[in-house]
Amino acid sequence: MRAYTPKDDVQKKSYYTDRYYVAPQVPKFDVETDDVFAADLKAIKAKFKVSEAYIQVEQMVVYINPKNIHAVMTLLKDELEYNQLSECSAIDFIAARGGFEVFYQMLSMNKRKRLRIKFFIKQDEAIQSVSDVYRSADWAEREMYDMYGVIVKGHPFMKRILMPDDWEGHPLLKTYPLHGDEFAQWYEVDKIYGKEARSVIGPEIRDAARVDRYDTERFARLGHEVDFGAKFDENQAETPIKYQEDEGVFMIKKLDSSESVTITDRDR
Amino acid sequence: MQQPNRLRPFFENITFDRDDNELVLNFGPQHPSAHGQLRLMLHLQQEQIVKSHPDIGYLHRGMEKMAENMIYNEFLPTTDRMDYIAASSNNYGFALAVEKLINVEVPRRAKVIRMLLLETNRLMSHLFWLATTALDIGAMTVFLYAFREREYLMDLVEDYCGARLTHSAVRIGGVPLDLPDNFLTDLRKFLDKLPENIKDYEDLLDQNRIWKMRMENVGTISKEMALDWGCSGPMLRASGVNWDIRKEEPYELYDEVDFDVPFSDKGDNYARYKLYMEEMRQSARILYQVIDMYAGTSPELMAHAPKFISPSKIEMMTQNYSLQQHFVLVTQGMRPPVGEVYVPTESPKGELGFYINSQGGPYPYKLKMRAPSFWHTGILTDLLPGHYIPDVVSIIGTTNIVFGEIDR
Amino acid sequence: MAQHKIDFTKDGGLPVALTTIDNVVNWGRSNSLWALTYGLACCGIEMMASGASRYDFDRFGTIFRASPRQSELMIVAGTLTKKHAEFIKRLYDQMAEPRWVISMGSCANTGGMFNTYATVQGVDRVIPVDLYLPGCAPRPETLQYGVMMLQQRIRKEKANRSLKPKRLM
Numbered sequence: 139m140r141a142y143t144p145k146d147d148v149q150k151k152s153y154y155t156d157r158y159y160v161a162p163q164v165p166k167f168d169v170e171t172d173d174v175f176a177a178d179l180k181a182i183k184a185k186f187k188v189s190e191a192y193i194q195v196e197q198m199v200v201y202i203n204p205k206n207i208h209a210v211m212t213l214l215k216d217e218l219e220y221n222q223l224s225e226c227s228a229i230d231f232i233a234a235r236g237g238f239e240v241f242y243q244m245l246s247m248n249k250r251k252r253l254r255i256k257f258f259i260k261q262d263e264a265i266q267s268v269s270d271v272y273r274s275a276d277w278a279e280r281e282m283y284d285m286y287g288v289i290v291k292g293h294p295f296m297k298r299i300l301m302p303d304d305w306e307g308h309p310l311l312k313t314y315p316l317h318g319d320e321f322a323q324w325y326e327v328d329k330i331y332g333k334e335a336r337s338v339i340g341p342e343i344r345d346a347a348r349v350d351r352y353d354t355e356r357f358a359r360l361g362h363e364v365d366f367g368a369k370f371d372e373n374q375a376e377t378p379i380k381y382q383e384d385e386g387v388f389m390i391k392k393l394d395s396s397e398s399v400t401i402t403d404r405d406r
Numbered sequence: 407m408q409q410p411n412r413l414r415p416f417f418e419n420i421t422f423d424r425d426d427n428e429l430v431l432n433f434g435p436q437h438p439s440a441h442g443q444l445r446l447m448l449h450l451q452q453e454q455i456v457k458s459h460p461d462i463g464y465l466h467r468g469m470e471k472m473a474e475n476m477i478y479n480e481f482l483p484t485t486d487r488m489d490y491i492a493a494s495s496n497n498y499g500f501a502l503a504v505e506k507l508i509n510v511e512v513p514r515r516a517k518v519i520r521m522l523l524l525e526t527n528r529l530m531s532h533l534f535w536l537a538t539t540a541l542d543i544g545a546m547t548v549f550l551y552a553f554r555e556r557e558y559l560m561d562l563v564e565d566y567c568g569a570r571l572t573h574s575a576v577r578i579g580g581v582p583l584d585l586p587d588n589f590l591t592d593l594r595k596f597l598d599k600l601p602e603n604i605k606d607y608e609d610l611l612d613q614n615r616i617w618k619m620r621m622e623n624v625g626t627i628s629k630e631m632a633l634d635w636g637c638s639g640p641m642l643r644a645s646g647v648n649w650d651i652r653k654e655e656p657y658e659l660y661d662e663v664d665f666d667v668p669f670s671d672k673g674d675n676y677a678r679y680k681l682y683m684e685e686m687r688q689s690a691r692i693l694y695q696v697i698d699m700y701a702g703t704s705p706e707l708m709a710h711a712p713k714f715i716s717p718s719k720i721e722m723m724t725q726n727y728s729l730q731q732h733f734v735l736v737t738q739g740m741r742p743p744v745g746e747v748y749v750p751t752e753s754p755k756g757e758l759g760f761y762i763n764s765q766g767g768p769y770p771y772k773l774k775m776r777a778p779s780f781w782h783t784g785i786l787t788d789l790l791p792g793h794y795i796p797d798v799v800s801i802i803g804t805t806n807i808v809f810g811e812i813d814r
Numbered sequence: 815m816a817q818h819k820i821d822f823t824k825d826g827g828l829p830v831a832l833t834t835i836d837n838v839v840n841w842g843r844s845n846s847l848w849a850l851t852y853g854l855a856c857c858g859i860e861m862m863a864s865g866a867s868r869y870d871f872d873r874f875g876t877i878f879r880a881s882p883r884q885s886e887l888m889i890v891a892g893t894l895t896k897k898h899a900e901f902i903k904r905l906y907d908q909m910a911e912p913r914w915v916i917s918m919g920s921c922a923n924t925g926g927m928f929n930t931y932a933t934v935q936g937v938d939r940v941i942p943v944d945l946y947l948p949g950c951a952p953r954p955e956t957l958q959y960g961v962m963m964l965q966q967r968i969r970k971e972k973a974n975r976s977l978k979p980k981r982l983m
Binding site: 435436437438442443463464465466467468469471472483484486487490491534537538549550551553554556557560570571572809810813 | 851852853854855856858859860862863866867868878880892893895897898901902905927928930931932933950951953
């Protein structure tokens with residue numbers, strides 16, 4: 139019987155973990171330890187519900203309600219001087235918690251502070267676009283949709299950005315295999331030559347360690363060149379590297395290496 | 407027998423001839439002056455662009471997915487292929503993020519070597535930028551000159567790490583090797599010549615009529631627009647925001663060296679060009695100071711953190727426990743604590759950030775790279791309308807985008 | 815008007831060379847391999863470097879052309895992704911015969927380190943390849959060596975080789 143492998147998370151797992159190993163935590167500090175962050179959090183808390191907030195690696199993390207995201211972003215930009223949205227993406231927690239964690243990485247240049255707004259959404263839940271507050275969210279949200287399938291409401295151009303328009307599946311989901319599903323593996327063959335060409339071209343060779351030393355069509359050997367598709371001889375002597383044919387090339391003078399100068403000082 | 411070609415245009419739903427006299431022009435994805443695989447769908451009214459749609463993803467290689475299936479050290483060489491013009495800065499960004507996650511302090515000599523690598527990479531990247539942009543505008547001479555200087559730098563880096571392009575010269579917790587004997591003298595020789603070279607380029611370009619016409623008042627980015635679109639690095643500084651992460655949130659030894667951050671409030675192509683030239687001078691200035699820092703540092707190169715970082719070769723060869731530790735770290739990988747970290751660094755292109763979410767396993771649960779070029783391409787949506795077709799090339803040139811990190 | 819006096823008994827004899835058509839045609843072909851700029855990723859930078867000052871590809875008669883219709887050599891330098899695959903086929907089809915393809919770097923050869931959903935595992939799944947260059951990224955010397963190998967191969971071929979197009983299908 140084949141061993142059961144979970145289908146909802148095909149990310150590579152460590153083959154051995156100590157039973158008694160408890161992963162330590164990156165220390166979280168109270169927001170009150172930093173005056174600037176404390177003031178910011180107070181301003182956010184005055185208007186919106188904050189479920190959790192702490193400082194981790196010099197940056198404040200604030201968990202908010204996904205419904206408030208647009209208003210929170212507006213507040214951050216207009217009142218709290220967070221003038222750049224550096225990054226925004228999702229994290230797939232479908233296997234463990236049935237949804238995504240979305241984060242928005244903010245930067246305030248005046249305060250020299252970085253802040254991360256986070257919230258959790260269910261798998262089929264849509265979020266509100268903030269691309270009208272920060273233009274940079276435009277592409278970030280498209281990428282989020284492309285990679286995770288998170289639908290963003292109110293986005294001006296909700297299309298795939300990195301993958302082709304006719305792609306199936308969202309690659310960064312944990313259910314998506316690294317080497318791609320069947321659609322992905324045959325994508326270019328199907329598209330260019332058609333499905334019936336699959337048998338002619340053959341499946342992709344995904345084994346990175348595979349070397350067929352008798353295959354002279356795919357492998358080049360410097361110093362052991364043979365013609366394309368010619369038989370590879372086990373005992374073939376090393377062919378010295380020749381840049382020109384022995385009998386010389388028509389109308390081309392052979393380089394006389396004794397006349398050439400080698401510059402040793404690279405100081406020109 | 408050949409089958410009928412099944413290729414159909416990707417843009418079937420776009421009408422190229424339209425009633426309102428608007429022409430749709432497809433630019434790329436394989437265009438010599440697109441600096442990679444950028445594709446633009448440009449809507450034109452005669453020569454003027456009224457709407458532009460940058461289309462990216464032609465170099466999407468799935469690095470973030472790879473990261474989730476690789477141990478931390480294994481992933482480091484992949485970061486080389488992001489911004490392949492300045493590979494060490496990516497290595498460094500990733501290494502710094504992991505170091506912050508596992509809370510490790512790097513020895514001073516490693517810091518000095520990293521600084522040397524980062525700044526030589528910045529020089530390499532800026533020289534490459536100058537070469538390609540000048541080539542796109544038609545200044546072939548500058549292309550050849552700038553590539554000549556870049557080759558000297560590549561030789562230097564090759565002396566250090568053995569690779570020209572994909573360095574992997576930074577490790578998590580330090581650097582793998584000490585500097586070769588002649589590195590500092592060679593670097594100093596190069597730096598002594600550099601001001602002359604930069605002056606050469608400027609003599610060729612600064613007052614050049616064609617260069618000025620193609621650059622001045624073309625592609626003007628206002629301060630608000632730059633901030634809104636998440637621009638960083640020279641793109642942001644040319645638009646009047648004096649923000650350099652090396653200065654504002656210093657990492658490594660940037661708080662010990664003395665350098666200026668050039669910025670301009672013009673926001674056009676010419677301002678960006680001048681900024682790159684000035685940044686090269688500042689890089690040279692930093693390098694001079696870092697060269698002096700090297701002497702007198704103790705010879706440790708890797709941080710001591712047995713839980714995360716392999717011990718030194720000597721320990722490994724003499725102590726049984728260190729060897730076991732190394733074996734576990736290589737086969738299973740380090741297990742950082744549970745948590746998340748976002749670490750920005752100032753790469754030659756702008757703010758290069760790595761967001762790592764660790765769930766305590768040897769594989770990152772999520773790794774997101776915040777690549778500056780991604781946002782600098784996004785801004786083309788708003789920047790290009792109103793410009794003419796020839797301006798597209800010069801604007802793409804000065805945004806200094808590189809597709810390895812846009813599409814990742 | 816300038817008069818040039820050539821002493822045919824000395825300077826290399828009569829300015830006449832006898833050869834076969836094959837030789838002449840192959841000489842021409844092999845020494846003016848105009849390459850289509852196909853810089854896709856990192857290798858593209860090394861391809862540029864080999865065209866630039868130190869490595870100087872012009873010595874080989876290799877000039878980078880930005881148009882498929884005027885070039886006979888396609889140097890696929892870099893990772894070919896699934897999204898891009900159809901374009902490489904289209905550009906290859908636009909090149910006039912005779913045409914050759916060099917696959918430069920591990921990514922173009924086999925997908926290289928990018929063993930992922932988005933990468934074509936070797937350009938030879940899409941277009942026929944004549945020469946594979948190993949390396950990540952191959953040095954400019956490797957590319958130049960590869961071009962010299964290709965030149966040797968072209969010189970060996972018959973000039974009017976049968977018009978059997980190299981096709982995958």
